[in-house]
Amino acid sequence: MNAISLQDRSFLARRRADRLLSGGRPQTVREALAALAALSDGPYPLDEPTDMYGNRIVRTLERRTADLLGKPDAAWFPTGTMGQQAALKVWADTHGPAVAMHPLAHTEVHERRAHQVLSGLHSVPQTAAPRQPTVAELAGLDEPFDVLMLELPLRDAGFVLPSWEELTALYDFAADRGVPVHLDGARLWESAPHLGRSLPEICARAGSVYVSFYKSLGGHSGAVVAGDEEFVRRIKLWRHRYGGKLWQQWPAVLSALAGLDTELPRLPDYVAHAKVVAAALAEAPGAWINPAPPHTHQFQLWLPHPAERLAEAGLRQAEEQGVSLFGGWREPGPQPGVAMTEVAVTAAALEWTPKEITEAMAGFLALL
Structure with missing residues (x-):
């Protein structure tokens, strides 16, 4: 039996998660087609x-x-x-x-x-x-x-x-x-x-x-x-x-x-809530938000951990706890072991309170 790829594992984990903080839930082709058909009215x-x-x-x-x-x-x-x-x-x-x-x-x-x-x-x-x-x-x-x-x-x-x-x-x-x-x-x-x-x-x-x-x-x-x-x-x-x-x-x-x-009418709400999300994430040990506060509904979150470990922790949290906080991580800076993810605050994130974000973030870091 072939091992599932990291990309497919991430897709399945985010689709099955009960809650998402950054970005939207990924779709299958069938779901995307159904969404397009729903525009007929x-x-x-x-x-x-x-x-x-x-x-x-x-x-x-x-x-x-x-x-x-x-x-x-x-x-x-x-x-x-x-x-x-x-x-x-x-x-x-x-x-x-x-x-x-x-x-x-x-x-x-x-x-x-x-x-x-x-x-x-x-x-x-x-x-x-x-x-x-x-x-x-x-x-x-x-x-x-x-x-x-x-x-x-x-x-x-x-x-x-x-x-x-x-x-x-x-x-x-x-x-x-x-x-x-x-x-x-x-x-x-x-x-x-x-x-x-x-x-x-x-x-x-x-x-x-x-x-x-x-x-x-x-x-x-x-x-x-x-x-x-x-x-x-x-x-x-x-x-x-x-x-x-x-x-x-x-x-x-x-x-x-x-x-x-x-989506265009909702963007101001996303931008406003991005400041709430960023402030809650910034409470995590070693976390750095760029820019602080965010200028739009997207911003960078930096953590002093290797990208590979952060990605694995995120997958485990989604698979085991039904919570998907972030997308991919990478290390674009000069210092190794310091990783960044881009956070996009969209409709799913509007449901999150600061307390829920800090608790979920603590659970995420505990998996490192």
Whole structure:
């Protein structure tokens, strides 16, 4: 008999757990299909023909997203990586190929440097600090740049956002130099509470904005890039060139529309409760929360234990006690034996009180 893989063991443990703190319960294909079918009674254009190469229900999502972000138009992409490629390529064509981005930006770290390999772009590091750049740092760069990219929030720094005043200063700096701003807003949806402004206000001075539908909204996949009409016309050309003009995309698009209806309105509650969850977790011996308090509904939890031991303890707690607190652990820092997990506060976490969290955390650490 073949031993069950660690991935399958984790899937089964989280599915069977009575309570989850971080993230949602994983689904089977059958369950995901049933959830999609349940949308048949929703306010969606289900009686029109299926989409062909980006029309119909795809355009419905594009227009709705553009309205939510306060932009004239938007284009759907099957992946955010492709969407960002298209957006930055268009800016390179009109302004130049040098893009100022953070060394921890998703484009730099998680996309195999596609912007350089495929699109011939050149990244200019904004700052070495694990936070959003400052105007002084951008002004002091030795190398000129043609486009300013801001990842809001900066995931690998701990889902970190600037203040509204800091963001405004960055917009002012770019405008003074005639440099367009592109927002990597994969998780922009949950950024409004910290910034204290609406999504249209946050995006108003950005030339282009990318948002994701599966990271925080629970969609199957996909992304949208928004901007003015001419910009969107041009990124659609690059979407086709990059292989993103697909025959039919209605399942992913339908799940994205549902996420806008169900998850987007709940994100402020998640963000507020993330502060409660983080404060309770911080009481554990050696625990470190980054940032403290969280800027969004996601944050980093660090513990002075090896990732492998923490992962095994989490699996045991889920299997033996029916409680799943965290997802995966890794050791991204310079010090061995110090591990980090990303905590995502969603619907399941709203049921947890601080006392329950501290008790469950004590049970988790007891399994090390």
